[in-house]
Amino acid sequence: MQFTIHQALMPIPEGYQTIDVQVSAGKIAAIAPQLPTQGDAIDGTNQLLLPGFVNAHTHSSEFWQRGLIGPYPLELWLGELHEFSPLEPEQIYLSALATALETLHSGGTTVVDHLVLIPGQEVATVAAAVHAYREIGIRAVIGPLIYDQTLAQGIPDGGANRKSEGFAYTTTEMLSLMETVIAQFHAPEQGIEIMVAPTGIQLCSDDLFKGCIDLSDRFALCRHTHLLETQAQQRLAQEKYGCTAVEHLHRLGFLNQRTALAHCIWLTDSDISILAQTGATVVHNPLSNLRLGSGIAPIFKYRQAGINIAIGCDGAASNDGQDLLEAIKLSAILHNITEPDYRHWLKPSEAIEIAAQGGAQGLGQGQQRGRLTEGMSADLVLYDLTQLSLLPKTNPVGLLVLGRPCQAVRMAWVQGSCVIDQGQATQIDETRLRQDLLAYGNWLAHRPSTNIAQMETHYRQIMGLEP
Ligand SMILES: [Zn+2]
Secondary structure, eight states, rough: EEEEEEEEEEEETTEEEEEEEETTTTTHHHEEESSOOEEEEEEEEEEEEEEEOOOOOOOOGGGGTTTTTSOOHHHHHHHHHOOOOOEEEHHHHHHHHHHHHHHHTTTEEEEEEEEEOOTOOOOHHHHHHHHHHHHHHHHEEEEEEOSSSSGGGGOTTTTTOOOOOOOOSOOHHHHHHHHHHHHHHBGGGGGGEEOOOETTTTOOOOHHHHHHHHHHHTTOOEEEEOOOHHHHHHHHHHHHHOHHHHHHHHTTTOOTTTTEEEOOOOHHHHHHHHHHHHOOOOOOHHHHHHHHHHHOOOOHHHHHTTTTTEOOOGGGTTTSSOOOOHHHHHHHGGGGGGGOGGGGSHHHHHHHHIIIHHHHHTTTTTTTTTSSSSTTTEEEEEEEETSSGSSSOOOOHHHHSOOOOOOOOOEEEEEEEEEETTTSSSSSHHHHHHHHHSSSSSSSSSOOOOOHHHHHHHHHHHOOOOO
16 A cells, blocks of 8 residues: 655744655555555645654543543542442453544554453453454554452551452463453554553552563563552551552562553652663553542653653543544643743644654654654654644644644544545445433432442542542
């Protein structure tokens, strides 16, 4: 499959250049001011060409609960989330489609889905997500969200000596499930990868982490986990290990260049040095962190330490959308309030680079995609600069990041295959998807949660809140 984009605008260090791009066999074959048409001709006039971004952390099935969960911190929010998780593989399929579609419409060509599994239908859950991602044509890295401890154990005990019930699955069962999923679905050459993704230190045993390290080494898989999203987790690590979570994961050998760590809000300076040494990536999810009151990740400190950063939307129930451009905008401006020296503030071009290159590097794919250079995979996005939200003619990257772009993506390709054309998905019927989504659920303002009722008293006590 060959095509040539003519006369698109491409950012260069000095500003912008109008260029032609030839794509062949899924890769960028040539970039120059004028090139002969090879294959289909695409008119890029008044359009901005960028590499596709990576939605570097999300949970697609949270889509079903977006807009619904009240103002709670993570630990209680999770209680309600788990209580009402979707239970049908058909829903997993639809929410994966919707997550992929919103990602594509906001400039993403890769989605990293930390996928919540339906109990008893774990393999069917992964199959449904894989089906959706293949169908819509997005590149996907799927990490079945596994853990082997109960939600209540994820909250610090604070000397209360709470009794913990056993978890429904053993560590061995969880790991053998992973082996099945890897054997059935890991197909990087087809744009679908499986990664190991224990949910986090709060709900996982050391044996589960060790088993994941082993699988990652045996099958060359990326590693992914939540890390120090809340202050409660910082305390829990001290209770559980007598050291920080980062020190503990480092000792276990979990951190390396293919490890991506979602959130990373409550790290010490020595934790930051460890991350820098190991080459692990921090995935920044600013919307979720604000929504759940988790804190503000010290992104400038990470950049100064040389740590790679990627940007994620996080699941739609703590966001409550999947608009990558919104996450990029917030990543670009949120930290200005914590950093008095404006010379450290992010430029829009740097935010774009983090979302594309940083995202690819976090998946060990920095040499294959994330930049507009010859030989790179053709994961490309054309933004329509004639849309009202991207007018007038100023700095298109500045406006794309700092403005409020609407219907900005005109075309998108994944490995040279067109997945968005004229602002519409090419491989699925968007109207049909909306109709299918409408068939589920009810309009409701709130719902009582048994989990929150059970956990709230203890949570308030250990966090020093009024009873
Ligand atoms: Zn998450």
